[in-house]
Amino acid sequence: GAVVSQHPSWVICKSGTSVKIECRSLDFQATTMFWYRQFPKQSLMLMATSNEGSKATYEQGVEKDKFLINHASLTLSTLTVTSAHPEDSSFYICSARVTGRPQHFGDGTRLSIL
Amino acid sequence: DQQVKQNSPSLSVQEGRISILNCDYTNSMFDYFLWYKKYPAEGPTFLISISSIKDKNEDGRFTVFLNKSAKHLSLHIVPSQPGDSAVYFCAASVSGTASKLTFGTGTRLQVTL
Numbered sequence: 725g726a727v728v729s730q731h732p733s734w735v736i737c738k739s740g741t742s743v744k745i746e747c748r749s750l751d752f753q754a755t756t757m758f759w760y761r762q763f764p765k766q767s768l769m770l771m772a773t774s775n776e777g778s779k780a781t782y783e784q785g786v787e788k789d790k791f792l793i794n795h796a797s798l799t800l801s802t803l804t805v806t807s808a809h810p811e812d813s814s815f816y817i818c819s820a821r822v823t824g825r826p827q828h829f830g831d832g833t834r835l836s837i838l
Numbered sequence: 839d840q841q842v843k844q845n846s847p848s849l850s851v852q853e854g855r856i857s858i859l860n861c862d863y864t865n866s867m868f869d870y871f872l873w874y875k876k877y878p879a880e881g882p883t884f885l886i887s888i889s890s891i892k893d894k895n896e897d898g899r900f901t902v903f904l905n906k907s908a909k910h911l912s913l914h915i916v917p918s919q920p921g922d923s924a925v926y927f928c929a930a931s932v933s934g935t936a937s938k939l940t941f942g943t944g945t946r947l948q949v950t951l
Contacts, residue, residue, distance in 0.1 A: 730881070756937070758939075767842075767941045767943045767944060768882070826872055826884045828884060829881030829884075831880045831881045834879070
């Protein structure tokens with residue numbers, strides 16, 4: 725149980741394009757979803773917390789206009805990296821949780837901006 | 839400011855022996871701690887957790903110990919198996935913050951035959 729699906733797993737695109745990443749909880753309804761970013765050999769850094777139907781809460785230093793989060797339902801959250809540039813290249817991971825339970829993570833999306 | 843630290847970037851243990859992974863934290867508000875295991879190009883998988891009201895939690899081969907006065911926790915894996923080879927992250931959260939997790943930098947465990 726507690727499966728979180730993230731799509732796509734790997735994206736390569738040109739600088740200036742926007743990229744959308746989907747995160748779905750497949751067998752449970754998530755009260756909260758989280759988006760993380762991981763640079764090579766570094767820790768997972770929380771970018772934002774989102775609850776269904778409300779605006780995402782962004783961590784300090786994360787540009788909300790750059791990283792658009794839409795949490796349309798209890799099973800789906802999307803992260804759109806707008807006008808992506810090479811410095812946005814990273815490993816993006818989502819997680820989902822039900823109140824009182826640990827976060828369960830997707831398998832991540834490797835984003836490479838050329 | 840790294841609030842959760844894993845000072846050993848790597849650890850090598852022989853199969854069948856005990857693996858001990860350590861984690862230190864600085865924020866005294868943290869009251870819930872978790873260990874995740876991560877393979878390359880995959881998301882972290884939840885292993886075990888502990889609340890600050892306990893000092894030990896056990897699940898099969900995995901035991902987590904918490905020393906609140908030292909702000910230190912450790913994960914013991916015994917016996918270690920080759921399939922345990924992965925990167926292990928400890929994470930901490932503060933109650934009432936929607937369970938935002940602060941992760942450590944990870945320890946790469948290699949279990950050798």
